[in-house]
């Protein structure tokens with residue numbers, strides 16, 4: 504079983520205010536697979552990732568059969584005083600998707616959480632690898648020697664529910680990350696931008712064929728800048744893919760290819776080049792003509808990503824954050840892109856129509872349901 508002692512790049516240490524945590528013992532580049540681990544303890548689960556009464560009985564039977572060492576390992580994880588000492592600790596197990604199980608790993612389960620925000624965002628992400636039956640921990644940003652390795656316990660995409668409230672409700676802890684501890688006005692401004700962004704996303708495809716495609720591409724650029732400023736770099740892949748689909752629908756292979764390359768390169772960092780998502784994006788970036796809606800809207804030359812988008816998507820996110828902190832407070836780089844295009848900024852707080860609010864709420868509900876797959880027991 505791989506342990507941190509076999510992975511000289513990381514170490515488990517005490518982190519003030521969070522219990523134990525994992526730090527990098529050397530520089531780790533974005534996209535690097537930090538460690539793959541088979542869970543030390545595996546508990547049964549249903550396919551859905553949720554647990555019903557019968558499932559709980561099976562879990563307690565499995566717990567009763569554990570060795571003393573394994574039970575002590577589980578009890579070494581934190582549990583809020585208000586929670587049941589066993590159920591509270593089961594929350595640290597992560598789903599082994601497709602394998603009807605939840606696992607607790609020696610090292611990866613010690614990785615703490617940080618929220619996506621303009622003030623800081625996770626530098627790593629973990630996923631169950633159904634092929635190797637291991638949990639993969641991957642660097643999604645540069646990690647410097649001595650820096651804590653942090654993932655997001657929430658979805659990697661924008662979320663409607665306020666992160667501190669979600670973490671309190673779902674995991675029972677008060678998050679002390681930079682995003683949660685910033686002044687309420689700053690948090691509110693970010694929440695409003697995310698809300699406006701979430702209202703924009705479901706409309707994109709319905710605009711294809713009805714509106715000027717160059718206008719849609721400009722709007723997508725603004726949304727990508729918001730994502731970069733708010734730290735949601737994974738979701739950039741989705742918007743770049745939307746831009747690809749638009750270009751491919753008009754048969755513009757050159758522009759489409761450039762957009763899909765952004766999508767592919769984000770997948771390489773977050774999911775790895777052995778993931779299905781990366782393989783599809785790689786195929787479309789190479790042969791945009793394979794897109795199912797190729798030339799469905801006719802033939803027209805559109806635009807690839809602007810130099811600013813390429814700079815934002817490819818440069819070190821640390822630099823982007825340091826340089827954009829001031830601009831986020833004042834409406835963000837997205838605001839200045841809008842002015843240079845002479846467009847209203849989608850980044851500034853907007854008043855949502857009833858329909859937009861409804862759509863944003865529906866999306867939020869869906870995301871909350873997806874997020875719930877990340878925990879073992881829902882109370």
Ligand SMILES: C[S@@+](CC[C@H](N)C(=O)[O-])C[C@H]1O[C@@H](n2cnc3c(N)ncnc32)[C@H](O)[C@@H]1O
Pocket residue numbers: 520521522523524579580581582595612613614615616617674675676677678679680
């Ligand atoms: C999966 S465990 C991570 C390892 C844990 N810190 C330990 O000591 O074993 C999750 C728990 O770590 C703590 N934690 C993780 N991220 C945190 C954060 N951003 N702020 C405060 N506590 C955090 C909480 O107690 C949470 O329930």
